[in-house]
Amino acid sequence: xxxxNRLPAFHPGLTQSRIRDTTTGSGLWFPGLRSPPxxxxxxxxxxxxxxxxxxxxxxxxxxxxxxxxxxxxCPCSELNPYTKRxxxxxxxxxxxxxxxxxxxxxxxxxxxxxxxxxxxxxxxxCEDCHQIRCPRCVAEEIVCYYCPNCLFEVPSSNIRSExxxxxxxxxxxxxxxxxxxxxxxxxxxxxxxxLSPDHASSSHLGSYIxxxxxxxxxxxxxxxxxxxxxxIHMQLAKLRNGGETRLTAKExxxxxxxxxxxxxxxxxxxxGQGEExxxxxxxxxxxxxxxxxxxxxQLSDANGTGKVGGDPSAALGNLGFDAPASLSRIMSLYTGSxxxxxxxxKSRPGTMREALAPSEGLQLASLDESSAITALQDFESTxxxxxxxxxxxxxxxxxxxxxxxxSPLHGLTRFTSSLRPIPYLLRxxxxxxxxxxxHIISKPESKVTTTRFRIRLIAGNYIPTITIKQLIIPGxxxxxxxxxxxxxxxxxxxxxxxxxxxxxxFESVRVTLATPATTPGRFPAKVTxxxxxxxxxxxxxxxxxALKDNNATSSSSQSQNLSSSTGPEGSGPGGRKRAGxxxxxxxxxxxxxxxxxxxxxxxxxxxxxxxxxxxxEVIPASLVQTAKRDxxxxxxxxxxxxxxxxxxxxxxxxxxxxxxxxxGLSSAKGGxxxxxxxxxxxxxxxxxxxxxxARTL
Amino acid sequence: MSSATPSPVPSSAHxxxxxxxxxxxxxxxxxxPPVQFSSSCTIADSALLTGPHTIIVSTESVIHxxxxxxxxxxxxxxxxxxxxxxxxxxxxxxxxxxxxxxSPDKExxxxxxxxxxxxxxxxVGAQVESGGTVxxxxxxxxxxxxxxAGAIVGKHCTLTANSTVAAGEVIPDYTVIYSNGLRRIDRxxxxxxxxxxxxxxxxxxxxxxxxxxxxxx
Numbered sequence: 001x002x003x004x005n006r007l008p009a010f011h012p013g014l015t016q017s018r019i020r021d022t023t024t025g026s027g028l029w030f031p032g033l034r035s036p037p038x039x040x041x042x043x044x045x046x047x048x049x050x051x052x053x054x055x056x057x058x059x060x061x062x063x064x065x066x067x068x069x070x071x072x073x074c075p076c077s078e079l080n081p082y083t084k085r086x087x088x089x090x091x092x093x094x095x096x097x098x099x100x101x102x103x104x105x106x107x108x109x110x111x112x113x114x115x116x117x118x119x120x121x122x123x124x125x126c127e128d129c130h131q132i133r134c135p136r137c138v139a140e141e142i143v144c145y146y147c148p149n150c151l152f153e154v155p156s157s158n159i160r161s162e163x164x165x166x167x168x169x170x171x172x173x174x175x176x177x178x179x180x181x182x183x184x185x186x187x188x189x190x191x192x193x194x195l196s197p198d199h200a201s202s203s204h205l206g207s208y209i210x211x212x213x214x215x216x217x218x219x220x221x222x223x224x225x226x227x228x229x230x231x232i233h234m235q236l237a238k239l240r241n242g243g244e245t246r247l248t249a250k251e252x253x254x255x256x257x258x259x260x261x262x263x264x265x266x267x268x269x270x271x272g273q274g275e276e277x278x279x280x281x282x283x284x285x286x287x288x289x290x291x292x293x294x295x296x297x298q299l300s301d302a303n304g305t306g307k308v309g310g311d312p313s314a315a316l317g318n319l320g321f322d323a324p325a326s327l328s329r330i331m332s333l334y335t336g337s338x339x340x341x342x343x344x345x346k347s348r349p350g351t352m353r354e355a356l357a358p359s360e361g362l363q364l365a366s367l368d369e370s371s372a373i374t375a376l377q378d379f380e381s382t383x384x385x386x387x388x389x390x391x392x393x394x395x396x397x398x399x400x401x402x403x404x405x406x407s408p409l410h411g412l413t414r415f416t417s418s419l420r421p422i423p424y425l426l427r428x429x430x431x432x433x434x435x436x437x438x439h440i441i442s443k444p445e446s447k448v449t450t451t452r453f454r455i456r457l458i459a460g461n462y463i464p465t466i467t468i469k470q471l472i473i474p475g476x477x478x479x480x481x482x483x484x485x486x487x488x489x490x491x492x493x494x495x496x497x498x499x500x501x502x503x504x505x506f507e508s509v510r511v512t513l514a515t516p517a518t519t520p521g522r523f524p525a526k527v528t529x530x531x532x533x534x535x536x537x538x539x540x541x542x543x544x545x546a547l548k549d550n551n552a553t554s555s556s557s558q559s560q561n562l563s564s565s566t567g568p569e570g571s572g573p574g575g576r577k578r579a580g581x582x583x584x585x586x587x588x589x590x591x592x593x594x595x596x597x598x599x600x601x602x603x604x605x606x607x608x609x610x611x612x613x614x615x616x617e618v619i620p621a622s623l624v625q626t627a628k629r630d631x632x633x634x635x636x637x638x639x640x641x642x643x644x645x646x647x648x649x650x651x652x653x654x655x656x657x658x659x660x661x662x663x664g665l666s667s668a669k670g671g672x673x674x675x676x677x678x679x680x681x682x683x684x685x686x687x688x689x690x691x692x693x694a695r696t697l
Numbered sequence: 698m699s700s701a702t703p704s705p706v707p708s709s710a711h712x713x714x715x716x717x718x719x720x721x722x723x724x725x726x727x728x729x730p731p732v733q734f735s736s737s738c739t740i741a742d743s744a745l746l747t748g749p750h751t752i753i754v755s756t757e758s759v760i761h762x763x764x765x766x767x768x769x770x771x772x773x774x775x776x777x778x779x780x781x782x783x784x785x786x787x788x789x790x791x792x793x794x795x796x797x798x799x800s801p802d803k804e805x806x807x808x809x810x811x812x813x814x815x816x817x818x819x820x821v822g823a824q825v826e827s828g829g830t831v832x833x834x835x836x837x838x839x840x841x842x843x844x845x846a847g848a849i850v851g852k853h854c855t856l857t858a859n860s861t862v863a864a865g866e867v868i869p870d871y872t873v874i875y876s877n878g879l880r881r882i883d884r885x886x887x888x889x890x891x892x893x894x895x896x897x898x899x900x901x902x903x904x905x906x907x908x909x910x911x912x913x914x
Contacts, residue, residue, distance in 0.1 A: 176875055215875045216855055216883040389880055416881075 066487040068468035073685040074134030077116030106645045107520040108687040123459035124441045126434035143429040146448040165423040169232040173212035174419035180210040291361025464501040471496040488694040491622040502611040503536040509652040523621040531614040539610040622697035649683040734910045742909040770796035770827030771810035785819045787811045788827040797846035799829020
């Protein structure tokens with residue numbers, strides 16, 4: 001996404017079957033991946049209670065290992081702040097929902113919140129607005145187009161004229177979508193044919209083919225060979241399956257001009273055309289081209305001008321037929337003096353006629369499908385191939401370009417033997433902009449082969465990262481049940497987790513956390529944050545910390561031991577300081593009476609150079625008993641995942657930007673001589689996924 | 698180690714401590730089988746041949762280092778100009794660990810465990826189960842493919858990587874097994890070219906792999 005390709009696989013709480021259903025197969029995560037509950041399972045008529053679950057059979061499906069996750073909610077998902085304040089009676093539902101946002105806590109299980117939660121790696125940060133931006137609210141612009149196979153950059157003017165596919169030699173196999181390679185085939189010249197006069201007019205005997213190295217398909221299966229190994233797209237456009245040539249639009253025009261000049265010179269060709277066979281089958285392309293030229297001729301003839309679309313008066317005449325009535329009325333206003341003249345011009349189109357022959361585009365509908373039906377029914381007996389594997393699948397047909405060489409009715413391809421190679425779809429490099437201040441958030445290099453970025457403001461460089469780990473102290477934590485699957489939490493027993501906040505910016509930040517006392521959802525768990533307010537030191541260099549450490553140890557090692565962290569802002573030099581660890585030889589450590597080893601309320605658990613760990617305690621609800629009592633059916637998929645919505649507020653002091661226009665202004669602002677520090681704060685909701693609750697109770 | 702004359706250390710010496718692969722170590726175990734090697738075949742020194750039945754390797758075939766040929770279910774026959782790559786196993790047990798014995802054919806002769814035709818390539822990590830499995834001439838058994846016991850694979854087939862052939866299945870000639878078990882017929886007509894390319898590859902391999910058939914005879 002942002003050049004940092006270490007994106008973890010985001011399947012929060014999903015079982016393996018759901019992963020296969022909803023991901024693209026590459027393991028990428030996208031919003032909405034946590035699916036809403038299936039309607040069939042919440043059928044009230046279904047009053048089957050969950051079967052009594054034995055110790056050995058806690059889960060009916062094999063569980064994927066659960067990795068604790070942190071999702072952050074982008075503020076763009078909050079409603080427009082203006083609607084919150086207007087007491088609009090008609091939009092009562094809307095304003096009530098806005099109040100819910102304020103009063104009630106964020107519910108991670110709501111269907112809507114599904115789409116606004118993102119892992120930290122997916123979020124970017126706008127430096128001007130000092131706000132988080134998610135992939136949904138960011139505005140994208142295209143930097144360049146390129147072919148993913150040949151990495152050739154295509155200028156955007158070509159996109160408009162030639163389409164969004166590679167026009168060089170990059171093709172995908174129609175059977176297995178793998179890349180096709182150009183191979184040289186040596187065909188020994190047939191000595192019998194060299195002398196025959198038909199040799200020159202036989203179908204193209206090129207010496208290059210496209211072949212797939214995975215499924216072993218090659219273009220000889222549709223009878224196409226190429227003369228040169230490059231610009232295959234152009235050569236392919238002129239070939240039909242079987243090696244027959246196909247006329248492009250330009251060539252058709254030229255042929256028509258030749259025929260017209262010949263017809264005028266001959267004089268008797270119009271009579272010959274009148275006796276043309278009405279049954280000649282035209283393919284769609286030829287029919288369309290014939291019809292189009294026929295109608296254009298009719299229009300130009302009716303208006304009495306020789307050219308079609310040549311001079312402006314002819315264009316105006318064309319308007320008279322297919323322009324809406326309002327347009328002609330408006331035009332008649334300006335030429336209103338000669339109203340009689342206009343009526344004459346409008347009555348002129350009566351000389352138009354319809355097509356009468358296939359050369360003009362007439363194609364009689366052949367509603368007799370028996371030939372197509374017998375071709376399908378007797379496929380196995382006539383060709384000896386397996387019919388099922390020879391039929392093209394829906395995905396294969398969808399990726400094919402419309403085959404204009406088929407006859408208009410019932411001629412569409414159904415078999416794999418007529419699938420043509422697919423040119424590669426071009427890809428884009430995009431730059432992202434903040435929707436509010438238009439500041440560029442991410443901009444890749446326009447050179448296709450480099451994957452670097454010119455500008456890349458990602459949230460990971462501004463917001464603290466949160467990692468979660470279960471806290472198990474050997475002497476203190478009560479032992480869990482023996483058969484418990486890993487990463488599960490026992491219900492109705494307090495479990496402790498260590499949250500580590502790592503600060504990426506170069507200022508120290510103060511973090512305030514808040515969560516609702518019980519988690520929203522069907523199985524509410526009680527949550528307590530033991531230290532809701534704490535500070536994280538700035539992300540200084542490792543060398544600075546080492547130098548500080550040396551200073552500290554040189555002064556006195558004992559004083560470092562004795563200085564206990566009295567409050568949440570355990571001050572002192574850098575280095576790890578753990579509140580609550582047993583320190584031998586301390587004389588009357590202030591708050592160590594009683595629980596010497598466990599985490600304490602109001603104290604951080606551990607502190608480092610740029611990170612701080614705190615402890616939260618959760619007591620999950622019992623799944624089985626609650627499910628029996630509330631009568632909402634069996635436990636649905638992912639309902640047993642323990643998720644905590646948490647409100648994070650970060651405050652820090654940043655250097656105020658110097659006013660460049662008036663350099664004297666900053667000093668005039670009340671004399672901020674201490675570097676012009678500006679207090680900044682950022683607040684957002686996030687969701688911590690701690691683990692699955694065991695279904696023991 | 699402080700001797701002046703450097704002594705060549707055989708590759709299978711026990712003092713060989715450096716291992717970089719995460720797969721379990723490959724070592725010779727089991728009975729030494731009776732063998733019939735052609736004089737021009739290339740058998741790497743660290744190939745593994747086990748089993749009570751005969752193992753036959755025909756003209757100009759190449760057995761890479763650490764390839765396994767197990768004759769626990771019956772005789773293993775490798776045709777002419779075949780290539781068996783590393784960690785491939787001919788005559789493997791099935792997923793439950795059983796070695797199948799093939800049912801006798803029409804004339805009542807034993808089918809043997811595995812029979813490879815000429816010009817067959819068995820790629821890295823492929824498992825060809827024992828039990829009368831026949832791989833036709835010119836077929837390429839892809840990387841990591843598992844061919845079930847008793848399957849009969851036709852000539853000039855291509856089994857792409859990680860595909861499976863069920864036990865007892867009959868694959869017609871020129872089939873390509875690709876994707877998730879999809880089949881199609883290969884109509885390129887390049888069998889001769891492939892055979893020639895295989896002969897050239899064997900030429901190169903014979904120079905690169907030091908052959909030691911004497912170790913197994």
